[in-house]
Amino acid sequence: MTSKKVTVTNPEGLHMRPAGVFTKAMSAFESSINIKFNGQNYNGKSIMNVLAAGIKCGSEIEIECDGSDEQAALDKAVEIVQTAE
Amino acid sequence: MKVIDLLKESAITLNMAPSSKEELYDKLIDMHCGAGNVSDKEAFKKDIAKREEEGPTAIGDGVAIPHAKSEAVAKPGLSAATVPAGIDLDAMDGAPSNLVFMIAAPKQGGDMHLEVLSRLTVMLMDESFRKKLLDSKTPKEFLKHIDEKEIEKYGAEDAAAAQKPEPAAQPQEAQPKKKVKIVAVTACPTGIAHTFMAAEALEQKAAELGYEIKVETNGSGGAKNVLTARDIAEADGVIIAADKNVEMARFDGKKMVQSKVSDGIHKPGELIEKIASGSAGVYSHKGGSASESTEEGGDGIGHSIYKHLMNGVSHMLPFVVGGGILIALAFLFDNYEIDPSNFGMNTPLAAFFKTIGDTAFGFMLPILAGFIAMSIADRPGLAVGFVGGALAVAGTTFASLVNPEANVVSAGFLGALFAGFVGGYITLGLEKICEKLPEALEGIKPVLIYPLIGILLMGVVMFLFNPIIGALNTALNNGLNAMNGASKIVLGIVLGGMMSIDMGGPFNKAAYVFGTAAIAEGNYDIMAAVMVGGMVPPLAIALCTTFFKNRFTPSERKSGVVNYIMGLCFISEGAIPYAASDPLRVIPSCIVGSAVSGALSMAFGCTLMAPHGGIFVFPVVGNVLGYLIALVVGSVVGALMLALLKKPLGEKAGLKK
Numbered sequence: 001m002t003s004k005k006v007t008v009t010n011p012e013g014l015h016m017r018p019a020g021v022f023t024k025a026m027s028a029f030e031s032s033i034n035i036k037f038n039g040q041n042y043n044g045k046s047i048m049n050v051l052a053a054g055i056k057c058g059s060e061i062e063i064e065c066d067g068s069d070e071q072a073a074l075d076k077a078v079e080i081v082q083t084a085e
Numbered sequence: 086m087k088v089i090d091l092l093k094e095s096a097i098t099l100n101m102a103p104s105s106k107e108e109l110y111d112k113l114i115d116m117h118c119g120a121g122n123v124s125d126k127e128a129f130k131k132d133i134a135k136r137e138e139e140g141p142t143a144i145g146d147g148v149a150i151p152h153a154k155s156e157a158v159a160k161p162g163l164s165a166a167t168v169p170a171g172i173d174l175d176a177m178d179g180a181p182s183n184l185v186f187m188i189a190a191p192k193q194g195g196d197m198h199l200e201v202l203s204r205l206t207v208m209l210m211d212e213s214f215r216k217k218l219l220d221s222k223t224p225k226e227f228l229k230h231i232d233e234k235e236i237e238k239y240g241a242e243d244a245a246a247a248q249k250p251e252p253a254a255q256p257q258e259a260q261p262k263k264k265v266k267i268v269a270v271t272a273c274p275t276g277i278a279h280t281f282m283a284a285e286a287l288e289q290k291a292a293e294l295g296y297e298i299k300v301e302t303n304g305s306g307g308a309k310n311v312l313t314a315r316d317i318a319e320a321d322g323v324i325i326a327a328d329k330n331v332e333m334a335r336f337d338g339k340k341m342v343q344s345k346v347s348d349g350i351h352k353p354g355e356l357i358e359k360i361a362s363g364s365a366g367v368y369s370h371k372g373g374s375a376s377e378s379t380e381e382g383g384d385g386i387g388h389s390i391y392k393h394l395m396n397g398v399s400h401m402l403p404f405v406v407g408g409g410i411l412i413a414l415a416f417l418f419d420n421y422e423i424d425p426s427n428f429g430m431n432t433p434l435a436a437f438f439k440t441i442g443d444t445a446f447g448f449m450l451p452i453l454a455g456f457i458a459m460s461i462a463d464r465p466g467l468a469v470g471f472v473g474g475a476l477a478v479a480g481t482t483f484a485s486l487v488n489p490e491a492n493v494v495s496a497g498f499l500g501a502l503f504a505g506f507v508g509g510y511i512t513l514g515l516e517k518i519c520e521k522l523p524e525a526l527e528g529i530k531p532v533l534i535y536p537l538i539g540i541l542l543m544g545v546v547m548f549l550f551n552p553i554i555g556a557l558n559t560a561l562n563n564g565l566n567a568m569n570g571a572s573k574i575v576l577g578i579v580l581g582g583m584m585s586i587d588m589g590g591p592f593n594k595a596a597y598v599f600g601t602a603a604i605a606e607g608n609y610d611i612m613a614a615v616m617v618g619g620m621v622p623p624l625a626i627a628l629c630t631t632f633f634k635n636r637f638t639p640s641e642r643k644s645g646v647v648n649y650i651m652g653l654c655f656i657s658e659g660a661i662p663y664a665a666s667d668p669l670r671v672i673p674s675c676i677v678g679s680a681v682s683g684a685l686s687m688a689f690g691c692t693l694m695a696p697h698g699g700i701f702v703f704p705v706v707g708n709v710l711g712y713l714i715a716l717v718v719g720s721v722v723g724a725l726m727l728a729l730l731k732k733p734l735g736e737k738a739g740l741k742k
Contacts, residue, residue: 013196015199016140016150016152016202017140020141020144024177038264039321040266040318040319047144047177048144048146048206048210049210051144051202052203052207052210053203054199054200054203054204055199056199
């Protein structure tokens with residue numbers, strides 16, 4: 001398993017559009033994607049889960065990927081969180 | 086920001102059948118205008134459309150949440166529609182949408198729309214909740230479901246926010262406030278008062294500190310306000326304030342504080358702070374034995390053994406009380422003179438009560454063993470302990486399988502205690518060994534491996550254990566026969582005492598057999614001593630619960646009354662719950678009381694020609710007055726000794742030495 005902490009910089013937080021982009025991209029990977037936020041775990045492949053987390057701007061989240069393509073998944077996940085608007 | 090405050094009854098339309106997405110959205114926007122949320126309809130409509138162009142807002146599972154941050158929004162609000170037939174909104178999972186919520190967020194609304202989105206999705210993730218919304222007949226009903234769900238998920242948080250509106254509003258803008266969420270379980274063996282007092286204390290303290298808490302109460306009426314997997318997943322930590330075992334596997338990997346239920350009542354703040362400050366240890370269920378899990382805040386091994394025992398005893402108690410009273414009724418409705426050796430079954434009515442009562446009694450020891458094992462090893466332990474307890478009662482051995490004539494002696498309640506603990510630890514051991522199995526076998530562990538291997542091992546252990554009981558019984562029989570020449574008083578002491586050692590096990594049986602053999606030889610005084618010894622334990626305990634109330638828990642006190650009846654009817658089993666929960670104090674007291682009665686009965690030259698005890702046989706007792714004195718004195722001695730040994734409960738909790 002590999003993981004990385006990322007700070008959400010999007011002023012609107014991880015709202016529906018970036019959450020949609022994120023979960024759609026993550027679903028393409030075989031690895032399981034887990035978002036740790038506020039001490040809780042959210043499935044990074046489910047938009048309901050990501051929206052339920054209500055991740056605001058400035059929040060630090062930890063993304064954990066576990067599986068055969070975990071590194072690629074993690075890189076992609078971090079990229080989306082840092083760039084998505 | 087509560088969903089229920091944002092959604093007005095007038096802004097809900099149920100059972101729509103729109104022909105297009107535009108028609109649906111127009112309706113949702115109209116409802117926003119009607120509710121006064123939107124000041125400029127056309128501008129808002131444009132902003133919604135713009136948002137839709139950027140990507141779909143149908144998030145799957147039939148849910149769509151179109152939304153816009155717009156200058157045209159006068160105040161934040163929601164509108165909602167259900168479309169039973171579904172409508173294609175280009176959902177991320179490709180399925181049609183049937184539940185549509187539209188969020189209108191003011192341009193300068195900060196994170197408001199993200200918060201509403203978060204709350205809505207948390208609630209909508211629950212499929213049964215979605216179904217309730219879809220099935221709603223009226224907007225009122227629709228709102229009612231949302232209100233209930235929101236209270237379930239956010240009730241505590243909202244209550245805390247309502248209590249201090251000012252400080253909550255301020256820092257929220259400055260920095261995202263991290264809300265501490267706690268789940269807790271309270272439980273006590275009685276489950277009448279303490280469970281709920283602890284829950285209330287925790288809830289109040291948490292609200293005071295501004296934390297969110299959900300407390301499951303494992304009271305006598307079963308678990309209430311049960312924690313869902315989601316509650317647990319979301320929680321920062323778990324508080325267990327319990328004097329009996331609660332289901333622990335679900336808390337694997339969570340930060341946990343464990344304590345006695347009394348700490349939940351008296352020190353809720355301390356427990357909560359341990360979680361909030363993050364200083365609590367992480368609970369590991371796999372391979373962690375129950376005694377390990379009580380390390381924190383518990384009383385170590387002693388406390389955990391007490392907890393296992395109490396789990397067994399509290400489940401056994403109803404069987405003892407119900408069965409005992411029914412058997413007493415059987416004796417009452419029977420005529421002793423028809424057939425003394427069949428007393429209790431001679432008339433049809435008596436036989437009816439006796440049969441039911443005996444059936445209840447038959448479950449007593451398996452229940453005791455089963456729930457002790459379950460307390461140790463969680464659910465998988467139950468079956469193993471249950472079977473072990475039943476085998477202890479049956480007394481079956483390898484030898485008795487081959488030779489039906491072999492001496493089969495029930496191991497009694499001490500055997501059931503043994504079976505319960507061994508069964509629990511066998512299961513724990515199995516769980517530990519099975520950790521090494523490949524993950525693919527995970528699913529068959531609880532359905533196949535634990536029950537099959539666990540029960541098999543338990544059976545082997547009991548088949549090896551029971552012969553020891555048989556041998557002990559034989560040795561006792563021989564010992565008693567050798568004592569035949571001893572003084573009658575000594576014999577009375579020994580026989581009376583033996584009746585109380587195990588209340589149905591090898592000692593008890595040896596004394597009884599010796600008594601019946603003596604009757605056959607024409608010595609009626611021995612049976613009198615044996616029977617009076619069997620009546621003392623429940624009576625001694627009953628007296629003690631009446632005159633030394635502070636030594637007992639409320640439920641023990643209440644069932645104490647029943648023990649008067651059971652003692653007078655020669656149902657020694659009434660004492661078992663007390664003996665099982667505190668063997669080292671209760672059994673010696675009963676032994677001494679019974680021994681005194683036995684000796685006095687012999688000294689007064691009492692006789693009894695029937696192989697049965699209880700007040701029903703008093704008409705055939707020789708020297709009834711002496712017999713009564715023996716019974717009363719023995720019971721009083723036993724009760725006083727028990728009061729002396731047992732400390733008042735407050736002290737036992739470790740407050741004073």
